[in-house]
Amino acid sequence: SVPIKHSGRLRLRAVNYNRWGGVGGKDTAVDLHILLLVSLPGCTPQRCGRAVTDSVVTREEAQVLRRLAERGLALAGSEGGASILDLHSGALSMGKQFVNIYRYFGDQIGDVFTQEDFQLYRDVRGRIQAVIAETFGLDPTLMYLTKPTFFSRINSTAAKTQHDEYWHPHIDKVTYGSFDYTSLLYLSDYGSDFSGGRFVFMDQNGNRTVEPRAGRVSFFSSGSENLHRVEKVTWGTRYAITVSFTCDPAHAISDPALP
Template identity: 60%
Template sequence: MSSQALNRRKIATNNKEPQTVTNSDRQHVVNDRTRSGSLIKQMMSRIALTVTILVVVYYITGTDDHKELVMASASESIPGSPKGQQVICSNDYNEDRQRFGSCAPKLCGRFVSDAVVTESEAKHLLSVAKKGLSLGGSSGSASILDLHSGALSMDTNFVNIYKLMKKMSKEDIFTDKDFEIYRTVKNKILQTIAIHFGISGQHLFLTDPTFFSRLTSEAAKTKHDEYWHKHIDKNTYKSFHFTSLVYLSTYGRDFTGGRFVFIDKTIQKNITIEPKLGRLSAFTSGSENEHYVERVTSGTRFAITVSFTCDPKYAISDPMIATNNI
């Protein structure tokens, strides 16, 4: 290397200032690392909290009891053709199909309609229910009135309303008009069920029990008051093939709670119907339509259950003043 090159290298080396690391610099590095670690811990904590919340929400809303599909809300109207859901039939009808081929369900499911029963008819039926139940009523949460058998809830028991009317000299509490509208509504329901499920209406019969119900938030006094248990109609009444309800009060206006809930195990969801004055709900009565009624939390829920069978042996007649034990 030439002497000139060596001189230039010495000059360049001498011009560089020595770099030193102070305690202050070291502290800044430590602080930065501490802040970075703290931020990472905060982020991990937030992620863990978010995951925990999601898991809780999943278990709260993801169970069968909380998965819900509202089939018919009280705020909507279902005119024209019924809104229906078809489901796979259970094995409950295998024997019945051999005996009642033109009537026993081949298609199973449920439907809702606001076009079968008029508002005027529903209000009239409500007045019939209130007149009858005014003579008695359960001391608990559920009262019934059966115009066919005469059964009327009375405190924790049942009495015959027609004998009670005679005893109280109130034979005129029901009118021919009351029973006329009752029959008219029953016939319209029967025909709607026959058309919707593709069966013969001539081979479908009204059956027992068919009754008015009044549900409240009162505490249960007997097992008859505990209307909220899950059940299958055909397990309770072997003769049942089709069950229907006409609601005589409206969810959210006249009462809270008290919605009708199907437990649909196929889609793992509860199918809910919100009662509405004049709304008709009907379904096949077998295991494919397990259901329950929510407990009423306030107000009073009125409805009439109208039940049908394909077996003429279990058919009941329409109620009439002239044939009752007055």
């Protein structure tokens, strides 16, 4: 069993269910939880940081994943500018809400995604996990994939609901609760596939910007040291995948798999 060290501090945490980290608004459910701060040796962030690499995922692999995202998101999509497809939960944006692709499309989903698609996702996930572990000095066997893990498609269509508001500054740990390390794999190129849509770390002493590029992986510790936002997309279509890890086995999820 994993040794758990209790810090003994109790803190109230507000959980915001808006996927993009927006605060407030009518349909934002806010719950208050009692959170016992624990430290799990071997994974819990001891070091804060961030890095960007173009050498973990090839542009060819990114292109295959982008086509997967295009096929999946072509089944439906948001009425506003931001759509997601979560292959783990099955959540797919549809109009102003979400459907579960595995329930809604049933066995026909096997005509849209192949076993090879899912194998590539698992492969890429494993490589990203390894590079995060190496960079932060973690034990990769004490890091677990966590939810939500999703493909995103963003264009310049005006937002129709709060789910379309991807541009709000946020802290992933606050927005998603279980995240300890966030990674973003970009599937299209800033400047040629779309404009706007750069990722911005909002530091005390100024902004640091990441330009999305197919195959580029950006990863960072998910806490308040990495407050960030995404610029509004002004033209074209931007594809990315959010793949995140937790140190808490209770929040672990299995890799997405075809039913």
